[in-house]
Amino acid sequence: MGTLTANLHAMMAAFYRPTAERFKIIIEAKAFPSDHYAVTSQIQLHGYDPSVCLVTIAPRQGEATLRTEDIIEAIQKDDAIALVLLSGVQYYTGQFFEMEKITKAGHDQGCVVGWDLAHAVGNVPLKLHDWQVDFACWCTYKYLNSGPGNIAGVFVHENHFNDKKRPRLAGWWGNDKTNRFDMAPLFRPSEGASGYQISNPSVINVASLMGSLELFESATMPKLREKSLRLTAYLEYLLITKLQKKHMEAGHFEILTPSNPEERGCQLSLDFPEKMLTIFDALQSRGVVCDERKPTVIRIAPTPLYNTYTDVYYCVSYLEEILDQVFA
Ligand SMILES: Cc1ncc(COP(=O)(O)O)c(C=O)c1O
Incomplete structure (x- = not known):
């Protein structure tokens, strides 16, 4: 569905629900700029101050990449973190984060954990379901070769499948397929990630992604x-x-x-x-x-x-x- 940054917004609309106690988002200091903008604007949309709510983590002095223990410590030391949003593979350094460990640390601390997989999908093994990732977003025009700006993807964990009341940026393509064309005004979401789709996708985009995914499927x-x-x-x-x-x-x-x-x-x-x-x-x-x-x-x-x-x-x-x- 959609495109990566738009999907990050869609996922945050549903999964970043700040409260008086938990209102912060943790990202990498060197996250892709679009992620910075998306997260900052989400915080502002909720009426919060990004200078308080946006927590960034950086490598130690003299080091280029982040240590897992430092990420986990940053999550553990702040009870106000609502959402941990990191990249699977860091776009600048190429570091593949220990997603399972970090996701678990986020959950142990009561946070929602989402991932930007732009540089991970089609590149490294991903077990989003087994790792209990809450949501993930990716584009398909890097390792998946679909062509610039092509249709993107989202993952929503099965734990949230029947969460039909979760507020979201709804659109007709997220409505249950069985009655999508009833043209009724009441939104009845499909189960899981499908229920977060907004618009009908471009057939040309989908076909070009499909061609590439078929190659991935046969190569494995x-x-x-x-x-x-x-x-x-x-x-x-x-x-x-x-x-x-x-x-x-x-x-x-x-x-x-x-x-x-x-x-x-x-x-x-x-x-x-x-x-x-x-x-x-x-x-x-x-x-x-x-x-x-x-x-x-x-x-x-x-x-x-x-x-x-x-x-x-x-x-x-x-x-x-x-x-x-x-x-x-
Ligand atoms: C890590 C990461 N996040 C977000 C984006 C933004 O992607 P889009 O323009 O498809 O929203 C990119 C694009 O290169 C990226 O590499």
Whole structure:
């Protein structure tokens, strides 16, 4: 349904119900800007002050990624947190959070726990039901290849399936299919996530997503993950063996993404304190499709569905050639 940020709003309309005792939302200090805007505006819509209600968590001084224990501590130390809303895979660093542990910590503290899975879906194994996630939202135009701005998705846990009285941003597509076309003014929601749909979706968008999902289904996520672990490990291996001495130790770049394969998906984020855009342009001009995130990061994400070990080899060879020139 909808698009990612719109769906975050739809989910927060239903699951962020601030009270005098619990009114805060916890997010990452470096959450994707759209998530910051959505959360801030939700807090304001309820008449609360974001400078009090928006709690952000940042990595420790000198560290690039968040420690699970610090996330859990931030949740545990504040009784006023109503909603924990984090990303499954952090867009800037590529860190894959320990979703099950964090969700449990949020629940133990009495919070609702939701996840932005933009960079996680189609990338890492997800067991949202087993992990007791309350809700999750994602877009389909990253690893799911549906095309920019295409239809997105939501997950609502079965625990909330029969919660038909939960206030929500209702629309006719969320009405029970059996009587949707009765055209009655009274909203009767479908069970679960379907009951949160608002409008009828674009057929063209759905068809293009379907084409991609069929490929995922035949490839299967476990096999994709298996290849992904190897591809990204190969990328890391080449970066370290070819570039550590010459360029990493000289401070030209470092890898921000955790080295533990369980804490990452396909993506490695390389941090170039200087000349990031020059290096990025040079990679692009050699046909390497990667991505720059200001201020200093290039994200390289070999995806198992269509990238090869040879692609990874060429990518690092080109990077070596470029760095040798830039820092000659
Ligand atoms: C982590 C994350 N959240 C939210 C968004 C916003 O997505 P949309 O424009 O589909 O609402 C993006 C887009 O790249 C994203 O990466």
